[in-house]
Amino acid sequence: MAEDVICLLDYLGWTGDRELTIVGISLGGMIAQELAFRIPNRICSLVLAVTTPGGPIWGNFPPLAGLLALTKLVFTPDPVKKVWTVLPMLFPLAWLGERAVTDPHAEFNGNTPDNAKAKTNYDVQAEGFLRRVAITKPQLFLGHISQMAAALTHSVSRARLAHIARTIPKIALVTGDDDHLVRPVGSERIKVAMDAGLKVDDRTRVELLRWEETGHGIHAQREGEFNELVERCMREGRALLDAGWTPTRDA
Template sequence: MASESEPLLQRSPDMSQYPTMFDPQSLVRKGFCPVHAGAPPLETHSLYYEQHGTGEKHVLLINGLNTNSFGWDFQVKSLAPTYSMLVFDNRGCGYSGYPAGRYTTSGMAEDIIVLLDHIGWTSLRQIHVVGASLGGMIAQELALRISSRIASLTLCVTTPGGMPWQNFPPFKGIQFLTTLLLTKEPEQKVPTVLKMLYPFAWLEENAANDPQQRTNRQVQTESYLRRVLFSPKQRIIGHVSQLAAALTHYVSPDKLRRISEAIPKVVILCGDEDSLVDLRHSRDLKASMPEAEFIQWKHTGHGIHSQRPTEFRDLLVRIFHEADTTQIIDVMTQ
Protein backbone atom coordinates (compact mmCIF):
# COMPACT_ATOMS: atom_id res chain seq x y z
CA MET A 1 0.00 0.00 0.00
CA ALA A 2 1.36 3.42 -0.91
CA SER A 3 1.38 6.14 1.72
CA GLU A 4 2.01 9.86 1.74
CA SER A 5 5.34 9.31 3.52
CA GLU A 6 6.75 7.42 0.54
CA PRO A 7 8.86 9.12 -2.18
CA LEU A 8 7.03 11.92 -3.92
CA LEU A 9 6.83 10.30 -7.35
CA GLN A 10 5.69 6.69 -7.60
CA ARG A 11 6.74 5.28 -10.97
CA SER A 12 7.03 1.74 -12.20
CA PRO A 13 9.47 1.28 -15.10
CA ASP A 14 6.75 1.43 -17.74
CA MET A 15 4.99 4.60 -16.49
CA SER A 16 6.59 6.63 -19.28
CA GLN A 17 4.11 4.90 -21.57
CA TYR A 18 1.34 6.85 -19.85
CA PRO A 19 2.06 10.56 -20.40
CA THR A 20 0.21 13.12 -18.32
CA MET A 21 -1.56 16.14 -19.74
CA PHE A 22 -1.24 17.92 -16.41
CA ASP A 23 1.71 20.07 -15.35
CA PRO A 24 4.57 17.67 -14.47
CA GLN A 25 5.88 20.24 -11.97
CA SER A 26 2.87 19.69 -9.71
CA LEU A 27 2.89 15.90 -10.06
CA VAL A 28 3.44 14.13 -6.74
CA ARG A 29 2.74 10.54 -7.77
CA LYS A 30 0.97 8.55 -10.42
CA GLY A 31 0.42 4.90 -11.08
CA PHE A 32 -2.06 2.05 -11.18
CA CYS A 33 -4.14 0.89 -8.23
CA PRO A 34 -5.10 -2.81 -8.45
CA VAL A 35 -8.74 -3.65 -7.74
CA HIS A 36 -9.58 -7.16 -6.48
CA ALA A 37 -12.80 -9.12 -6.14
CA GLY A 38 -14.00 -12.60 -5.28
CA ALA A 39 -12.86 -15.24 -2.82
CA PRO A 40 -9.99 -15.80 -3.02
CA PRO A 41 -9.51 -12.23 -4.27
CA LEU A 42 -8.31 -11.88 -7.84
CA GLU A 43 -7.30 -8.67 -9.56
CA THR A 44 -10.13 -7.69 -11.91
CA HIS A 45 -8.78 -4.38 -13.21
CA SER A 46 -6.67 -1.40 -12.24
CA LEU A 47 -7.34 2.34 -11.90
CA TYR A 48 -4.93 4.91 -13.30
CA TYR A 49 -4.47 7.85 -10.93
CA GLU A 50 -2.42 11.00 -10.42
CA GLN A 51 -1.91 13.22 -7.39
CA HIS A 52 -0.95 16.85 -7.90
CA GLY A 53 0.02 19.16 -5.06
CA THR A 54 0.87 18.45 -1.44
CA GLY A 55 -1.61 20.64 0.42
CA GLU A 56 -3.08 19.57 3.75
CA LYS A 57 -6.60 19.61 2.30
CA HIS A 58 -7.34 16.67 -0.01
CA VAL A 59 -9.59 16.96 -3.08
CA LEU A 60 -11.00 14.04 -5.09
CA LEU A 61 -12.34 14.81 -8.58
CA ILE A 62 -14.65 12.20 -10.17
CA ASN A 63 -15.17 12.29 -13.94
CA GLY A 64 -18.35 12.15 -15.93
CA LEU A 65 -19.57 9.66 -18.54
CA ASN A 66 -16.86 8.36 -20.89
CA THR A 67 -14.50 11.16 -19.83
CA ASN A 68 -10.94 10.68 -18.65
CA SER A 69 -9.27 12.56 -15.81
CA PHE A 70 -7.60 15.09 -18.11
CA GLY A 71 -10.91 16.94 -18.36
CA TRP A 72 -10.04 18.48 -14.95
CA ASP A 73 -6.97 20.25 -16.37
CA PHE A 74 -7.88 23.79 -15.27
CA GLN A 75 -9.00 22.76 -11.79
CA VAL A 76 -5.85 20.74 -11.14
CA LYS A 77 -3.61 23.48 -12.48
CA SER A 78 -5.24 26.23 -10.44
CA LEU A 79 -5.77 24.31 -7.18
CA ALA A 80 -2.65 22.13 -6.95
CA PRO A 81 -0.54 24.96 -5.45
CA THR A 82 -2.84 24.92 -2.39
CA TYR A 83 -4.47 21.48 -2.21
CA SER A 84 -3.64 17.83 -2.80
CA MET A 85 -5.61 16.99 -5.94
CA LEU A 86 -6.44 13.37 -6.80
CA VAL A 87 -7.70 12.52 -10.28
CA PHE A 88 -8.19 9.10 -11.85
CA ASP A 89 -9.78 7.33 -14.80
CA ASN A 90 -12.94 5.42 -14.00
CA ARG A 91 -13.11 1.77 -15.04
CA GLY A 92 -13.79 1.47 -18.75
CA CYS A 93 -12.08 4.71 -19.74
CA GLY A 94 -8.66 6.34 -20.19
CA TYR A 95 -5.71 4.33 -18.92
CA SER A 96 -7.80 2.30 -16.47
CA GLY A 97 -8.90 -1.28 -17.02
CA TYR A 98 -12.08 -2.80 -18.44
CA PRO A 99 -13.38 -5.39 -15.95
CA ALA A 100 -15.82 -8.02 -17.16
CA GLY A 101 -19.45 -7.87 -16.10
CA ARG A 102 -21.97 -5.19 -15.37
CA TYR A 103 -20.85 -1.70 -14.34
CA THR A 104 -22.78 0.05 -11.55
CA THR A 105 -22.26 3.35 -9.78
CA SER A 106 -21.99 1.44 -6.50
CA GLY A 107 -19.26 -0.77 -7.96
CA MET A 108 -17.44 2.27 -9.30
CA ALA A 109 -17.65 3.85 -5.84
CA GLU A 110 -16.08 0.71 -4.39
CA ASP A 111 -13.25 1.19 -6.90
CA ILE A 112 -12.62 4.64 -5.43
CA ILE A 113 -12.52 3.35 -1.85
CA VAL A 114 -9.84 0.87 -2.90
CA LEU A 115 -7.91 3.75 -4.50
CA LEU A 116 -8.21 6.00 -1.44
CA ASP A 117 -7.01 3.18 0.80
CA HIS A 118 -4.19 2.47 -1.64
CA ILE A 119 -2.78 6.01 -1.42
CA GLY A 120 -3.46 6.38 2.31
CA TRP A 121 -6.30 8.92 2.32
CA THR A 122 -8.15 7.28 5.20
CA SER A 123 -8.50 9.95 7.90
CA LEU A 124 -11.81 11.32 9.17
CA ARG A 125 -13.20 14.39 7.36
CA GLN A 126 -10.12 14.51 5.16
CA ILE A 127 -11.52 14.51 1.63
CA HIS A 128 -13.44 17.11 -0.38
CA VAL A 129 -15.33 15.12 -3.04
CA VAL A 130 -16.37 16.70 -6.35
CA GLY A 131 -18.37 14.66 -8.87
CA ALA A 132 -19.75 15.76 -12.25
CA SER A 133 -22.54 13.98 -14.15
CA LEU A 134 -21.86 10.23 -13.82
CA GLY A 135 -19.16 11.27 -11.36
CA GLY A 136 -21.85 12.89 -9.23
CA MET A 137 -23.81 9.64 -9.20
CA ILE A 138 -20.71 7.73 -8.14
CA ALA A 139 -20.02 10.39 -5.50
CA GLN A 140 -23.45 9.74 -3.93
CA GLU A 141 -22.64 6.04 -3.60
CA LEU A 142 -19.21 6.89 -2.23
CA ALA A 143 -20.76 9.22 0.38
CA LEU A 144 -23.06 6.43 1.55
CA ARG A 145 -20.07 4.23 2.24
CA ILE A 146 -17.45 6.57 3.71
CA SER A 147 -19.35 9.66 4.86
CA SER A 148 -17.10 10.03 7.92
CA ARG A 149 -14.07 10.53 5.68
CA ILE A 150 -15.72 13.26 3.59
CA ALA A 151 -15.48 16.95 4.54
CA SER A 152 -17.55 18.29 1.65
CA LEU A 153 -19.55 16.86 -1.25
CA THR A 154 -20.16 18.80 -4.48
CA LEU A 155 -22.68 17.20 -6.85
CA CYS A 156 -22.58 18.78 -10.30
CA VAL A 157 -25.10 18.35 -13.15
CA THR A 158 -26.20 14.98 -11.81
CA THR A 159 -29.18 12.95 -10.63
CA PRO A 160 -30.31 10.69 -7.79
CA GLY A 161 -31.51 8.30 -10.48
CA GLY A 162 -34.48 5.99 -10.60
CA MET A 163 -35.73 3.34 -12.98
CA PRO A 164 -33.72 3.15 -16.24
CA TRP A 165 -36.42 4.91 -18.29
CA GLN A 166 -36.39 7.74 -15.75
CA ASN A 167 -32.64 8.10 -16.13
CA PHE A 168 -32.63 8.63 -19.88
CA PRO A 169 -31.46 12.12 -20.87
CA PRO A 170 -33.72 14.47 -22.82
CA PHE A 171 -34.33 13.44 -26.43
CA LYS A 172 -31.62 15.78 -27.68
CA GLY A 173 -29.14 14.16 -25.30
CA ILE A 174 -30.07 10.68 -26.54
CA GLN A 175 -29.37 11.83 -30.10
CA PHE A 176 -25.98 13.20 -29.10
CA LEU A 177 -24.92 10.03 -27.22
CA THR A 178 -26.06 7.78 -30.07
CA THR A 179 -24.15 9.86 -32.61
CA LEU A 180 -20.98 9.69 -30.53
CA LEU A 181 -21.27 5.92 -30.15
CA LEU A 182 -21.49 5.55 -33.94
CA THR A 183 -18.73 8.06 -34.75
CA LYS A 184 -15.18 6.70 -34.86
CA GLU A 185 -12.76 9.58 -35.43
CA PRO A 186 -12.21 12.26 -32.74
CA GLU A 187 -12.29 15.08 -35.28
CA GLN A 188 -15.73 13.93 -36.38
CA LYS A 189 -16.94 13.74 -32.78
CA VAL A 190 -16.08 17.36 -31.93
CA PRO A 191 -19.21 19.11 -33.29
CA THR A 192 -21.49 16.69 -31.43
CA VAL A 193 -19.48 16.90 -28.19
CA LEU A 194 -19.63 20.70 -28.21
CA LYS A 195 -23.36 20.83 -28.92
CA MET A 196 -23.95 18.28 -26.15
CA LEU A 197 -21.95 20.12 -23.49
CA TYR A 198 -22.35 23.84 -24.16
CA PRO A 199 -25.02 26.38 -25.16
CA PHE A 200 -24.80 27.45 -28.80
CA ALA A 201 -24.68 31.16 -27.99
CA TRP A 202 -21.74 30.66 -25.62
CA LEU A 203 -19.79 28.68 -28.21
CA GLU A 204 -20.00 31.62 -30.63
CA GLU A 205 -18.72 34.15 -28.08
CA ASN A 206 -15.08 35.15 -27.84
CA ALA A 207 -13.29 33.19 -25.13
CA ALA A 208 -12.50 35.17 -22.00
CA ASN A 209 -8.83 36.11 -21.53
CA ASP A 210 -7.76 34.36 -24.72
CA PRO A 211 -4.75 36.22 -26.23
CA GLN A 212 -5.61 34.87 -29.69
CA GLN A 213 -9.19 36.18 -29.42
CA ARG A 214 -10.62 32.83 -30.42
CA THR A 215 -14.21 31.80 -29.92
CA ASN A 216 -15.19 29.38 -27.19
CA ARG A 217 -15.90 26.87 -29.95
CA GLN A 218 -12.31 27.09 -31.18
CA VAL A 219 -10.84 26.86 -27.69
CA GLN A 220 -12.98 23.86 -26.68
CA THR A 221 -12.26 22.09 -29.97
CA GLU A 222 -8.52 22.40 -29.37
CA SER A 223 -8.92 21.31 -25.74
CA TYR A 224 -10.93 18.21 -26.68
CA LEU A 225 -8.50 17.11 -29.39
CA ARG A 226 -5.56 17.67 -27.03
CA ARG A 227 -7.15 15.38 -24.43
CA VAL A 228 -7.62 12.72 -27.09
CA LEU A 229 -3.89 12.76 -27.81
CA PHE A 230 -3.10 11.96 -24.18
CA SER A 231 -5.34 8.96 -23.77
CA PRO A 232 -6.08 5.70 -25.57
CA LYS A 233 -9.26 5.45 -27.57
CA GLN A 234 -12.12 4.22 -25.42
CA ARG A 235 -13.44 0.79 -26.33
CA ILE A 236 -17.12 0.48 -27.20
CA ILE A 237 -17.62 -1.90 -24.26
CA GLY A 238 -16.43 0.82 -21.90
CA HIS A 239 -18.75 3.40 -23.48
CA VAL A 240 -21.76 1.12 -23.22
CA SER A 241 -20.90 -0.19 -19.74
CA GLN A 242 -20.50 3.29 -18.24
CA LEU A 243 -23.77 4.34 -19.86
CA ALA A 244 -25.46 1.29 -18.32
CA ALA A 245 -24.14 2.32 -14.89
CA ALA A 246 -25.67 5.78 -15.34
CA LEU A 247 -29.01 4.41 -16.53
CA THR A 248 -29.35 2.02 -13.57
CA HIS A 249 -28.22 4.48 -10.89
CA TYR A 250 -30.54 5.10 -7.96
CA VAL A 251 -30.04 6.51 -4.47
CA SER A 252 -33.27 6.75 -2.51
CA PRO A 253 -34.50 9.94 -0.78
CA ASP A 254 -33.86 8.32 2.59
CA LYS A 255 -30.24 7.57 1.71
CA LEU A 256 -29.75 11.07 0.30
CA ARG A 257 -31.10 12.50 3.53
CA ARG A 258 -28.58 10.45 5.49
CA ILE A 259 -25.77 11.81 3.31
CA SER A 260 -27.01 15.37 3.76
CA GLU A 261 -27.09 14.98 7.53
CA ALA A 262 -23.71 13.25 7.77
CA ILE A 263 -21.46 15.49 5.66
CA PRO A 264 -20.58 19.00 6.91
CA LYS A 265 -21.06 20.75 3.54
CA VAL A 266 -23.08 19.52 0.54
CA VAL A 267 -23.60 21.57 -2.62
CA ILE A 268 -25.80 20.77 -5.62
CA LEU A 269 -24.72 22.65 -8.76
CA CYS A 270 -26.47 22.72 -12.14
CA GLY A 271 -26.86 24.82 -15.27
CA ASP A 272 -30.08 25.97 -16.91
CA GLU A 273 -29.26 24.73 -20.45
CA ASP A 274 -28.27 21.12 -19.80
CA SER A 275 -28.85 18.70 -22.70
CA LEU A 276 -27.93 15.55 -20.76
CA VAL A 277 -29.36 15.85 -17.23
CA ASP A 278 -32.79 17.41 -16.76
CA LEU A 279 -32.88 20.22 -14.19
CA ARG A 280 -35.62 18.44 -12.26
CA HIS A 281 -33.05 15.86 -11.15
CA SER A 282 -31.01 18.53 -9.37
CA ARG A 283 -34.18 19.76 -7.73
CA ASP A 284 -34.98 16.18 -6.70
CA LEU A 285 -31.58 16.01 -5.02
CA LYS A 286 -32.25 19.21 -3.14
CA ALA A 287 -35.69 18.03 -2.03
CA SER A 288 -34.08 15.00 -0.38
CA MET A 289 -31.06 16.89 0.97
CA PRO A 290 -32.50 19.83 2.94
CA GLU A 291 -29.14 20.86 4.42
CA ALA A 292 -27.53 21.11 0.96
CA GLU A 293 -26.87 24.40 -0.81
CA PHE A 294 -28.52 24.56 -4.24
CA ILE A 295 -26.86 26.62 -7.01
CA GLN A 296 -28.08 27.07 -10.58
CA TRP A 297 -25.97 29.04 -13.07
CA LYS A 298 -27.67 30.83 -15.95
CA HIS A 299 -26.79 30.23 -19.60
CA THR A 300 -24.76 27.19 -18.60
CA GLY A 301 -24.71 23.71 -20.11
CA HIS A 302 -23.69 20.26 -19.00
CA GLY A 303 -19.96 20.95 -19.30
CA ILE A 304 -20.23 23.23 -16.30
CA HIS A 305 -16.67 23.11 -14.96
CA SER A 306 -15.12 23.67 -18.38
CA GLN A 307 -17.61 26.33 -19.52
CA ARG A 308 -17.11 28.36 -16.33
CA PRO A 309 -13.72 27.16 -15.03
CA THR A 310 -12.83 30.22 -12.98
CA GLU A 311 -16.23 30.47 -11.31
CA PHE A 312 -16.15 26.73 -10.67
CA ARG A 313 -12.73 26.92 -9.05
CA ASP A 314 -13.76 29.86 -6.87
CA LEU A 315 -16.90 28.01 -5.81
CA LEU A 316 -14.86 24.97 -4.79
CA VAL A 317 -12.52 27.12 -2.71
CA ARG A 318 -15.51 28.60 -0.88
CA ILE A 319 -17.05 25.17 -0.32
CA PHE A 320 -13.81 23.75 1.07
CA HIS A 321 -13.38 26.73 3.39
CA GLU A 322 -16.96 26.58 4.68
CA ALA A 323 -16.71 22.83 5.25
CA ASP A 324 -13.53 23.21 7.27
CA THR A 325 -14.99 26.13 9.22
CA THR A 326 -18.07 24.07 10.06
CA GLN A 327 -15.88 21.29 11.41
CA ILE A 328 -13.94 23.72 13.60
CA ILE A 329 -17.19 25.14 15.03
CA ASP A 330 -18.52 21.64 15.68
CA VAL A 331 -15.37 20.71 17.59
CA MET A 332 -15.48 23.90 19.66
CA THR A 333 -19.12 23.39 20.64
CA GLN A 334 -18.75 19.77 21.67
Protein backbone atom coordinates in the same frame (compact mmCIF):
# COMPACT_ATOMS: atom_id res chain seq x y z
CA MET B 1 -17.04 2.35 -9.18
CA ALA B 2 -17.46 3.91 -5.75
CA GLU B 3 -15.87 0.78 -4.30
CA ASP B 4 -12.93 1.29 -6.67
CA VAL B 5 -12.50 4.81 -5.31
CA ILE B 6 -12.54 3.52 -1.74
CA CYS B 7 -9.90 0.92 -2.59
CA LEU B 8 -7.71 3.65 -4.09
CA LEU B 9 -8.19 5.92 -1.06
CA ASP B 10 -7.29 3.05 1.25
CA TYR B 11 -4.17 2.30 -0.79
CA LEU B 12 -3.12 5.96 -0.61
CA GLY B 13 -3.71 6.00 3.13
CA TRP B 14 -6.41 8.67 2.91
CA THR B 15 -8.52 7.09 5.61
CA GLY B 16 -8.73 9.79 8.28
CA ASP B 17 -11.85 11.57 9.43
CA ARG B 18 -12.94 14.57 7.35
CA GLU B 19 -9.85 14.64 5.14
CA LEU B 20 -11.61 14.67 1.78
CA THR B 21 -13.38 17.10 -0.49
CA ILE B 22 -15.30 15.14 -3.12
CA VAL B 23 -16.26 16.79 -6.42
CA GLY B 24 -18.48 14.71 -8.68
CA ILE B 25 -19.64 15.86 -12.11
CA SER B 26 -22.33 14.09 -14.16
CA LEU B 27 -21.68 10.33 -13.87
CA GLY B 28 -18.97 11.28 -11.38
CA GLY B 29 -21.70 12.90 -9.30
CA MET B 30 -23.62 9.63 -9.30
CA ILE B 31 -20.50 7.80 -8.15
CA ALA B 32 -19.88 10.51 -5.54
CA GLN B 33 -23.32 9.92 -4.04
CA GLU B 34 -22.55 6.24 -3.58
CA LEU B 35 -19.14 7.11 -2.18
CA ALA B 36 -20.58 9.65 0.26
CA PHE B 37 -23.09 7.12 1.54
CA ARG B 38 -20.35 4.55 2.17
CA ILE B 39 -17.65 6.72 3.79
CA PRO B 40 -19.32 9.94 5.02
CA ASN B 41 -16.98 10.18 8.00
CA ARG B 42 -14.00 10.78 5.70
CA ILE B 43 -15.64 13.66 3.82
CA CYS B 44 -15.47 17.32 4.84
CA SER B 45 -17.29 18.78 1.83
CA LEU B 46 -19.13 17.45 -1.20
CA VAL B 47 -19.87 19.12 -4.54
CA LEU B 48 -22.35 17.42 -6.86
CA ALA B 49 -22.56 19.02 -10.31
CA VAL B 50 -25.03 18.38 -13.15
CA THR B 51 -26.08 15.05 -11.71
CA THR B 52 -29.15 13.17 -10.54
CA PRO B 53 -30.27 10.76 -7.82
CA GLY B 54 -31.51 8.48 -10.59
CA GLY B 55 -34.37 6.05 -10.24
CA PRO B 56 -36.17 3.70 -12.63
CA ILE B 57 -34.35 3.20 -15.94
CA TRP B 58 -37.11 4.82 -17.99
CA GLY B 59 -36.65 8.03 -16.01
CA ASN B 60 -32.87 8.11 -16.40
CA PHE B 61 -32.67 8.65 -20.15
CA PRO B 62 -31.21 12.03 -21.15
CA PRO B 63 -33.25 14.60 -23.06
CA LEU B 64 -33.81 13.73 -26.72
CA ALA B 65 -31.05 16.02 -28.03
CA GLY B 66 -28.52 14.39 -25.73
CA LEU B 67 -29.71 10.88 -26.50
CA LEU B 68 -29.37 11.46 -30.25
CA ALA B 69 -25.90 12.97 -29.78
CA LEU B 70 -24.69 10.06 -27.65
CA THR B 71 -25.99 7.56 -30.18
CA LYS B 72 -24.24 9.38 -33.00
CA LEU B 73 -20.95 9.44 -31.09
CA VAL B 74 -20.97 5.65 -30.73
CA PHE B 75 -20.79 5.39 -34.50
CA THR B 76 -18.41 8.29 -35.15
CA PRO B 77 -14.80 7.08 -34.82
CA ASP B 78 -13.10 10.21 -36.21
CA PRO B 79 -12.25 12.58 -33.31
CA VAL B 80 -12.44 15.66 -35.55
CA LYS B 81 -15.97 14.76 -36.60
CA LYS B 82 -16.87 14.00 -32.98
CA VAL B 83 -16.19 17.65 -32.11
CA TRP B 84 -19.20 18.78 -34.13
CA THR B 85 -21.41 16.60 -31.96
CA VAL B 86 -19.68 16.80 -28.57
CA LEU B 87 -19.47 20.57 -28.15
CA PRO B 88 -23.14 21.43 -28.90
CA MET B 89 -24.07 18.56 -26.59
CA LEU B 90 -22.07 20.03 -23.71
CA PHE B 91 -22.39 23.80 -24.18
CA PRO B 92 -25.03 26.33 -25.28
CA LEU B 93 -24.60 27.33 -28.93
CA ALA B 94 -24.64 31.04 -28.07
CA TRP B 95 -21.74 30.60 -25.64
CA LEU B 96 -19.72 28.57 -28.14
CA GLY B 97 -19.91 31.48 -30.56
CA GLU B 98 -18.62 34.05 -28.07
CA ARG B 99 -15.01 35.16 -27.78
CA ALA B 100 -13.25 33.11 -25.10
CA VAL B 101 -12.18 35.03 -22.02
CA THR B 102 -9.25 32.70 -21.38
CA ASP B 103 -7.42 29.93 -23.21
CA PRO B 104 -6.36 27.15 -20.82
CA HIS B 105 -4.48 25.43 -23.67
CA ALA B 106 -2.35 28.47 -24.54
CA GLU B 107 0.93 26.81 -23.59
CA PHE B 108 0.35 24.21 -26.29
CA ASN B 109 -1.12 26.26 -29.14
CA GLY B 110 0.83 29.52 -29.19
CA ASN B 111 -2.00 31.67 -27.90
CA THR B 112 -1.88 33.73 -24.70
CA PRO B 113 -3.72 32.90 -21.46
CA ASP B 114 -6.00 35.92 -22.00
CA ASN B 115 -6.75 34.82 -25.60
CA ALA B 116 -5.02 37.56 -27.60
CA LYS B 117 -5.87 35.63 -30.77
CA ALA B 118 -9.57 36.22 -30.09
CA LYS B 119 -10.56 32.57 -30.40
CA THR B 120 -14.16 31.63 -29.75
CA ASN B 121 -15.20 29.28 -26.98
CA TYR B 122 -15.82 26.73 -29.73
CA ASP B 123 -12.18 27.04 -30.88
CA VAL B 124 -10.81 26.70 -27.36
CA GLN B 125 -13.00 23.76 -26.38
CA ALA B 126 -12.36 21.96 -29.68
CA GLU B 127 -8.60 22.24 -29.18
CA GLY B 128 -8.92 20.95 -25.63
CA PHE B 129 -11.07 18.01 -26.71
CA LEU B 130 -8.73 16.99 -29.53
CA ARG B 131 -5.68 17.28 -27.29
CA ARG B 132 -7.26 15.03 -24.66
CA VAL B 133 -8.18 12.52 -27.34
CA ALA B 134 -4.62 12.56 -28.68
CA ILE B 135 -3.05 11.64 -25.34
CA THR B 136 -5.74 9.27 -24.06
CA LYS B 137 -6.37 5.65 -24.93
CA PRO B 138 -9.58 5.44 -26.98
CA GLN B 139 -12.66 4.18 -25.16
CA LEU B 140 -13.73 0.76 -26.37
CA PHE B 141 -17.26 0.19 -27.62
CA LEU B 142 -17.99 -2.01 -24.60
CA GLY B 143 -16.74 0.73 -22.30
CA HIS B 144 -19.01 3.27 -23.97
CA ILE B 145 -22.04 1.04 -23.59
CA SER B 146 -21.12 0.13 -20.00
CA GLN B 147 -20.83 3.80 -19.07
CA MET B 148 -24.30 4.51 -20.44
CA ALA B 149 -25.68 1.43 -18.66
CA ALA B 150 -24.21 2.64 -15.36
CA ALA B 151 -25.93 6.00 -15.74
CA LEU B 152 -29.26 4.44 -16.73
CA THR B 153 -29.31 2.06 -13.74
CA HIS B 154 -28.15 4.61 -11.14
CA SER B 155 -30.48 5.07 -8.19
CA VAL B 156 -29.94 6.62 -4.76
CA SER B 157 -33.03 6.66 -2.57
CA ARG B 158 -34.37 9.68 -0.69
CA ALA B 159 -33.48 7.95 2.58
CA ARG B 160 -29.86 7.52 1.52
CA LEU B 161 -29.63 11.12 0.34
CA ALA B 162 -31.02 12.27 3.69
CA HIS B 163 -28.36 10.17 5.43
CA ILE B 164 -25.65 11.84 3.34
CA ALA B 165 -26.97 15.29 4.29
CA ARG B 166 -26.94 14.42 7.99
CA THR B 167 -23.40 13.05 7.95
CA ILE B 168 -21.40 15.47 5.76
CA PRO B 169 -20.78 19.05 6.95
CA LYS B 170 -21.07 20.98 3.67
CA ILE B 171 -22.79 20.02 0.42
CA ALA B 172 -23.24 22.07 -2.75
CA LEU B 173 -25.44 21.09 -5.68
CA VAL B 174 -24.87 23.00 -8.91
CA THR B 175 -26.56 22.72 -12.28
CA GLY B 176 -27.10 24.72 -15.44
CA ASP B 177 -30.35 25.53 -17.21
CA ASP B 178 -29.45 24.29 -20.71
CA ASP B 179 -28.31 20.72 -20.11
CA HIS B 180 -28.78 18.12 -22.86
CA LEU B 181 -27.53 15.17 -20.81
CA VAL B 182 -28.86 15.48 -17.25
CA ARG B 183 -32.04 17.41 -16.57
CA PRO B 184 -31.56 20.21 -13.99
CA VAL B 185 -34.48 18.79 -12.01
CA GLY B 186 -32.08 16.04 -10.89
CA SER B 187 -30.22 18.49 -8.65
CA GLU B 188 -33.53 19.81 -7.36
CA ARG B 189 -34.62 16.28 -6.42
CA ILE B 190 -31.39 15.76 -4.49
CA LYS B 191 -31.92 19.02 -2.59
CA VAL B 192 -35.51 18.12 -1.66
CA ALA B 193 -34.48 14.67 -0.42
CA MET B 194 -31.56 16.03 1.60
CA ASP B 195 -33.65 18.80 3.15
CA ALA B 196 -36.22 16.23 4.24
CA GLY B 197 -33.61 14.69 6.51
CA LEU B 198 -32.59 17.96 8.17
CA LYS B 199 -34.12 20.41 10.58
CA VAL B 200 -35.21 23.64 8.94
CA ASP B 201 -32.43 25.70 10.49
CA ASP B 202 -29.82 23.15 9.35
CA ARG B 203 -30.76 23.09 5.67
CA THR B 204 -28.42 25.92 4.69
CA ARG B 205 -25.55 23.43 4.86
CA VAL B 206 -26.93 21.98 1.61
CA GLU B 207 -27.17 24.64 -1.08
CA LEU B 208 -28.53 24.45 -4.60
CA LEU B 209 -27.21 26.72 -7.34
CA ARG B 210 -28.67 26.94 -10.84
CA TRP B 211 -26.50 28.93 -13.24
CA GLU B 212 -28.25 30.54 -16.20
CA GLU B 213 -27.24 30.00 -19.84
CA THR B 214 -25.06 27.09 -18.73
CA GLY B 215 -24.80 23.61 -20.19
CA HIS B 216 -23.65 20.19 -19.05
CA GLY B 217 -19.98 21.14 -19.33
CA ILE B 218 -20.48 23.44 -16.38
CA HIS B 219 -16.96 23.18 -14.95
CA ALA B 220 -15.43 24.22 -18.29
CA GLN B 221 -17.99 26.84 -19.28
CA ARG B 222 -18.02 28.50 -15.84
CA GLU B 223 -14.46 27.60 -14.92
CA GLY B 224 -13.77 30.47 -12.55
CA GLU B 225 -17.12 30.30 -10.78
CA PHE B 226 -16.88 26.54 -10.44
CA ASN B 227 -13.41 26.65 -8.92
CA GLU B 228 -14.52 29.36 -6.49
CA LEU B 229 -17.50 27.22 -5.48
CA VAL B 230 -15.28 24.23 -4.72
CA GLU B 231 -12.87 26.34 -2.69
CA ARG B 232 -15.70 27.98 -0.76
CA CYS B 233 -17.24 24.62 0.09
CA MET B 234 -13.89 23.41 1.37
CA ARG B 235 -13.59 26.46 3.63
CA GLU B 236 -17.17 26.26 4.89
CA GLY B 237 -16.93 22.54 5.58
CA ARG B 238 -13.77 23.03 7.61
CA ALA B 239 -15.27 26.02 9.44
CA LEU B 240 -18.29 23.95 10.47
CA LEU B 241 -16.03 21.25 11.86
CA ASP B 242 -13.90 23.80 13.70
CA ALA B 243 -17.10 25.21 15.21
CA GLY B 244 -18.01 21.79 16.60
CA TRP B 245 -20.40 20.41 13.98
CA THR B 246 -21.24 16.73 14.41
CA PRO B 247 -23.42 14.36 12.37
CA THR B 248 -27.00 13.77 13.39
CA ARG B 249 -28.64 10.39 13.67
CA ASP B 250 -30.94 9.01 11.03
CA ALA B 251 -34.60 9.45 11.84
